[in-house]
Amino acid sequence: MLEARLQQADVMKKVVDAIKDLVQDCNFDCNDSGIALQAMDNSHVALVSMMLRSESFSPFRCDRNIALGINLGSLTKVLRAAAKDDQLTIKAEDVPDVVNLVFESGEQDRISEYDIKLMDIDQEHLGIPETEYAATIQMPVAEFQRICRDLSALSESVTIECTKEGVKFSSQGDIGSGSVQLRATSNIEKAENSVEIDLTEPVALTFSLKYLVNFCKASGLSDRVSLHLSSEVPLLVEYPMQNNSYLRFYLAPKIGDEE
Numbered sequence: 001m002l003e004a005r006l007q008q009a010d011v012m013k014k015v016v017d018a019i020k021d022l023v024q025d026c027n028f029d030c031n032d033s034g035i036a037l038q039a040m041d042n043s044h045v046a047l048v049s050m051m052l053r054s055e056s057f058s059p060f061r062c063d064r065n066i067a068l069g070i071n072l073g074s075l076t077k078v079l080r081a082a083a084k085d086d087q088l089t090i091k092a093e094d095v096p097d098v099v100n101l102v103f104e105s106g107e108q109d110r111i112s113e114y115d116i117k118l119m120d121i122d123q124e125h126l127g128i129p130e131t132e133y134a135a136t137i138q139m140p141v142a143e144f145q146r147i148c149r150d151l152s153a154l155s156e157s158v159t160i161e162c163t164k165e166g167v168k169f170s171s172q173g174d175i176g177s178g179s180v181q182l183r184a185t186s187n188i189e190k191a192e193n194s195v196e197i198d199l200t201e202p203v204a205l206t207f208s209l210k211y212l213v214n215f216c217k218a219s220g221l222s223d224r225v226s227l228h229l230s231s232e233v234p235l236l237v238e239y240p241m242q243n244n245s246y247l248r249f250y251l252a253p254k255i256g257d258e259e
Contacts, residue, residue: 001061001062001063001091001092001093001094002030002061002062002063002066002090002091002092002096003059003060003061003062003089003090003091004030004035004054004057004059004060004061004062004089004090004091005057005058005059005060005087005088005089005090006052006056006057006087006088006089006090007058007087008085008086008087008088009079009082009083009086009087009088009103010082010084010085010086011052011056011221011241012052012079012088013079013080013082014218014220014221015050015052015218015221015247016072016075016076016079017076017217017220018215018217018218018220018221018239018247019037019039019048019050019072019218019247020072020073020075020076021214021217022039022041022046022048022211022214023039023040023041023048023072024042024071024072024073025069025070025071025072025119025121026038026039026048026069026070026072026121026123027039027067027068027069027070027121027123028067028068028070029065029066029067029068030062030065030066030067030068030092031062031064031065031066032054032062033051033053033054034051034052034053034054034055034056034057034060034245035051035052035090036049036050036051036052037049037050038050038123038126038128039123040126045208045211045251045252046211046214046249046250046251046252047126047128047234047249047250048247048248048249048250049128049246049247049248049249049250050246050247050248051245051246052241052245053243053244053245055243055244056241056242056243056245063094064094066092066094066096067121068092068096068099068118069118069119069120069121070099070116070118070119071119074116075116078101078114078116079101081103081112081114082103082112083103083105085105085106086103086104086105086106087103087104087106088101088102088103089101089102089104096118097117097118098115098116098117098118099115099116099118100113100114100115101113101114101115101116102114128250131228131230131233131236132200132230133228133229133230133233133236134162134199134200134201134202134203134229134230134231135162135167135197135198135199135200135201135202135203135227135228135229135230136196136197136198136199136226136227136228136229137162137167137182137195137196137197137198137226137227137229138194138195138196138197138224138225138226139182139195139196139224139225139226139227140192140193140195140223140224140225141216141219141222141223141224141225141239142219143182143195144216144219144225144227145216145219147169147180148209148212148213148215148216149213149216150178150180151169151170151171151178151180151209152171152209152210152212152213154171154172154173154175154176154177154178155171155172155173155177155209156173156208156209156210157171157206157207157208157209157254158170158171158206158207158209158212159171159204159205159206159207160204160205160206160207160227160229160235161202161203161204162197162199162202162203162204162229163199163202164199164202165181165183166181166182166183166184166195166197167181167182167195167197167227168180168181168182169181169182171209182195183195184196184197192223192224203229203230203231205229205231205235205253206253206254207235207251207253207254208251208254211249211251212237212251215237215249215251218239218247218249219239221239221241221247222239222240222241224239224240225237225238225239226238226240232253234250234251234252234253235250235251235253236248236249236250237249237250237251
């Protein structure tokens with residue numbers, strides 16, 4: 001059986017809120033390493049990959065590999081029942097037809113319990129190849145969110161160009177053009193505000209802003225976001241969480257006449 005307790009139900013709420021507009025139904029794959037999720041959006045342009053490691057839960061028990069096929073719209077509605085400081089316990093039998101969610105208030109004076117019917121989702125698991133990226137940019141999530149939002153007012157796409165001078169986000173549309181350039185900066189007092197750029201070779205790729213704005217919905221999970229770029233491979237946008245857990249988005253670049 002599966003029994004996993006998150007001290008903050010809010011974490012699961014934020015994860016599901018971040019991906020529910022990209023993916024409608026998906027499998028939560030549970031094993032002794034934790035709870036993982038991998039799914040593509042309907043257009044096969046973006047891939048979502050999440051890992052909540054077993055260390056993020058206390059207690060965590062998973063006797064055998066279990067796939068929980070869940071409609072994220074239904075899960076969102078149930079998670080709304082959780083107060084900000086509630087604990088969340090996820091339970092399922094070895095061959096489950098429902099997943100049981102229990103919300104407990106900090107004082108344990110209120111316990112809410114819900115069962116969600118599971119779906120049989122036939123989902124291919126894509127092997128994500130290990131990639132040595134040409135450029136890795138680590139920056140504050142608020143900065144990334146602001147850049148995506150501001151440039152999306154001009155155009156449907158953004159070119160991300162990384163050189164030794166820094167990283168430049170530029171957009172061109174019918175009403176005009178705009179760009180934001182960031183140089184590497186270190187902020188000793190507030191490390192989370194630093195911009196770090198690790199570059200092995202210059203790279204410039206164009207992406208759909210609609211998707212990047214969507215990825216920004218994960219901003220509540222972390223202070224920092226990292227962007228990994230290489231020519232001709234999908235962009236990786238990663239939000240790190242505690243205990244080496246993460247939420248990752250992969251986005252295919254636009255090619256030639258798509259721009």
